[in-house]
Amino acid sequence: MRAFVITGPGRAEVQEVEPPVAAPGEVVVEVERAGVCGTDAEVFSGAMAYLRTGEARYPVRIGHEWAGTVREAGDGVDPAWLGRRVTGDTMLGCGRCARCGSGRQHLCADRYEIGIRHGWPGALAERLPVPVRALRPLPDAVDPVLGALVEPGGNALRAVRAAALEPGERLLVIGPGTIGLLAALMAVAQGVEVQLLGLTERSLAFARSLGFTSTWTAPPGPGFDAVIDASNGPGSPALALDAVEPGRHVVFIGLSAEPSHLDTRRMVLKDVTAVGVLSASGGLAGTIDLYASGQVDPRPLVAATVSLGEVATVLAGERRPEWGDAPKIHVDPRLP
Template sequence: MKAIQLTAPRTLSVVETAQPEPGPGEVLVRVGLLGLCNTDLGFFDGSSNYLRDKLKSYPFVLGHEWIGTVVGTGPGTDPGLLGRRVSSHNFRACGRCAHCRAGRIRSCPDRSEIGVLGPQPGAGAQLITVPADVLTRIPDTLSDAAGALLEPTAAAAHAVDRLGVVPSDRVAVLGAGTLGLAAAQITRATGADTVVVDPQPSARALAAELGLRAQAAPAEADAEGFDAVIEASGNEAAVRAAVRMVASGGRIAQLGTPHHPVDGFDAAALVIRDATLHGVLSGIGYWERLVGLVESGAVNLDALVDQVFPLDEVDAAFARLADGSRSRPKVLVRIDPALGTLGPT
């Protein structure tokens, strides 16, 4: 089979590799679409903190956002899964530690994440094996593009849930990328007054297209003005701004990932205002809720897709991912050209 392998910074190729076989409790999935994000870009250009901290090393098959079709089942797996469109989260936990026993698999110290953390190859391949118990079946009402975006955007649903957003809240979402636009649509669906903050005109235009209110920067009147703030960019200035914007007794979700310490982070202001800061990792446990929001029309994921590239143009896909002039945040790679409806192209 073919797979996308990174061997060094800015050095990737589509290689031939052995097909995997599903083990007990696993299924074999033919990958249709692969989503690329800033984590993948960090691996591509060598700037990733996972590389810096020696949590990942070249060479490896990248990819952790995907949708595919079950084409094989291992021992003890329901054969009724054959032919189903599926996706899943990418955490592979040990199942034995105190965190796993308590159901907190995202905190497992021995976990791996396909394509990101640990030795398992990623989903940037024509075939992957997946534990059947982590699969989410994708309903016919969702496009393949929307299905491929569930993995990153489920984290936005997690952030909204952690903040306990209610209709009476005033919510600020910092960053109008994939995570931010998903989070803003979800908070709007709760009935909360929501504003998106992003300095890029194209990002604000997309937010407006989605029916969201957007502005370029926090206004002076926004200081201490929001019950809930979702920082969805990982940008240093936005991380600092989140603290300035949260009201007394308010809540912040740090959904974006800064890749180094943030200078000038005002921890004292959090204490003085009795505010709560949540670090949000992954969307495990929130996929079904997100699927329901997409099915209902409350959340539009298809609108986030900029372009879909064929597998043999993966270099062009990364060039597009690095292009800051994109009007939409998401770049996809078509691994299997026969897989269903792809959404925007």
């Protein structure tokens, strides 16, 4: 089968590889749509932290935002999964440790991460092996575009839940990328007033096209009932702490390429609760429900759908003018 393979920093190609075989407890999914995200770009550039720690090494087959149809089922898997449309969790815990046993399998020290950690192949390929325990069925109302947005949506939903807001309260989202915009859309669906802080007028103009009228390129001041930092700026955590009302929540979901600095004395004196969100685990089912019900429609966030052969240029930061300013690029591995 065809798969997109990153062979080294800045080097990638579409290769013919052996198709996966469903091991016991696993299925093989025919991939219909996969998303490309910032983590994938970091693997391509060589900046990804796992490449330094040895948790990932080249060659890497990326792709952890996906949707498809189950085509093979291994021993011990209910045959009823065959033919079902699905997406799934990126984080594959060992299933035996205390963290997995307590529902924290996404923090398992020995976890695989699809397309990212310890060599589990990703979804930028015609077929993908997945443990059946990681699958989430998709209803008819959730098409492949929405299905491939479930994983980033699960991250965003967990961030919104961690913000602990009531309808009518004020949320500041720092970073109008895919996760930030998904969090903003989900918060609005809950009756929250959302404002967005970004670096460029162009990114904020796109946010306004989605209906967000309160946008800023400079910090808007204090008093927000919660702040979600979905940016990759090392100074954003401190801005989040400045903006949040005392006694409320700051949620960190963005990752900077360099260490961020935060004065914990100010956090203590403001009695702020800080929450870190690592993955979509725990938010997948809720995201599927939001998409299926129509409460949240993230389709406008997808700028284009490309073939496997176009992925390397996307990861290098090249965009066609006709794609506009939507932040997400999707891949259909079936395209020639």
